[in-house]
Amino acid sequence: MPYSNREGDGLRSRSSKKLALVALASAGIWLAGCPGTQTEEAAVPPPDPVERGRYLVTVSACNDCHTPAKMGPHGLEPDTTRMLSGHPEDLVLEAPAASDGPWIWHGAATKTAFAGPWGISYATNLTPDEETGFGIWTEEMFIEAIRTGAHMGRGRPIMPPMPWKSYGKMTDEDLRAIFAYLQSIPPIKNDVPEGLSADE
Numbered sequence: 001m002p003y004s005n006r007e008g009d010g011l012r013s014r015s016s017k018k019l020a021l022v023a024l025a026s027a028g029i030w031l032a033g034c035p036g037t038q039t040e041e042a043a044v045p046p047p048d049p050v051e052r053g054r055y056l057v058t059v060s061a062c063n064d065c066h067t068p069a070k071m072g073p074h075g076l077e078p079d080t081t082r083m084l085s086g087h088p089e090d091l092v093l094e095a096p097a098a099s100d101g102p103w104i105w106h107g108a109a110t111k112t113a114f115a116g117p118w119g120i121s122y123a124t125n126l127t128p129d130e131e132t133g134f135g136i137w138t139e140e141m142f143i144e145a146i147r148t149g150a151h152m153g154r155g156r157p158i159m160p161p162m163p164w165k166s167y168g169k170m171t172d173e174d175l176r177a178i179f180a181y182l183q184s185i186p187p188i189k190n191d192v193p194e195g196l197s198a199d200e
């Protein structure tokens with residue numbers, strides 16, 4: 001048999017080996033996609049609710065209103081020493097003059113107090129402080145408040161700009177995770193003033 005042919009045979013058998021390997025690999029990929037064969041994935045533990053809550057609070061911008069802002073080198077930035085503690089109790093603000101537009105709502109420099117056609121609202125202390133914060137809240141109260149827009153789940157209407165209608169679309173699991181995270185952060189004593197509704 002001429003040498004060149006033998007080499008040709010060799011090449012052919014090498015490439016059919018390659019083909020067989022590719023076929024095996026694709027069968028493996030196909031099998032991995034079949035239900036019941038994903039043993040590794042099923043063994044992954046569910047995410048820690050506190051960690052999930054931290055993530056949801058970050059991406060849902062709760063800090064943008066509930067953490068007082070201060071001036072930094074690049075403008076307003078959250079004061080991390082007062083994380084989620086709401087409108088600072090020592091910052092007493094006069095009600096701004098009423099306006100009929102087009103600029104009809106106002107926000108304080110801390111981004112924690114707002115005035116508009118609804119009245120005046122101060123971002124709540126969401127830290128687990130027992131007297132001034134979330135310490136006495138139950139998970140049920142929290143979920144009910146966010147779902148219905150009623151203060152503590154049963155009181156007066158929650159005023160703008162708290163976006164409870166959007167957050168109310170979250171799953172129970174997500175809201176429970178947010179509550180678990182809020183209960184896990186350091187408590188900060190800060191007695192936020194009561195909001196004032198426009199009809200008062």
Ligand code: HEC
Binds near residue numbers: 157159195
């Ligand atoms: C755009 C500003 C803004 C953002 C963003 C925001 N809040 Fe608020 N939130 C407020 C204000 C203002 C109040 C006070 C409303 C009032 O007194 O009626 C409030 C009140 C609350 C209350 C108290 C409700 C009650 O029953 O009195 C809870 C709970 C709350 N916010 C949770 C959150 C959480 C959790 C997030 C993020 C997922 C968030 N907020 C994001 C502005 C905001």
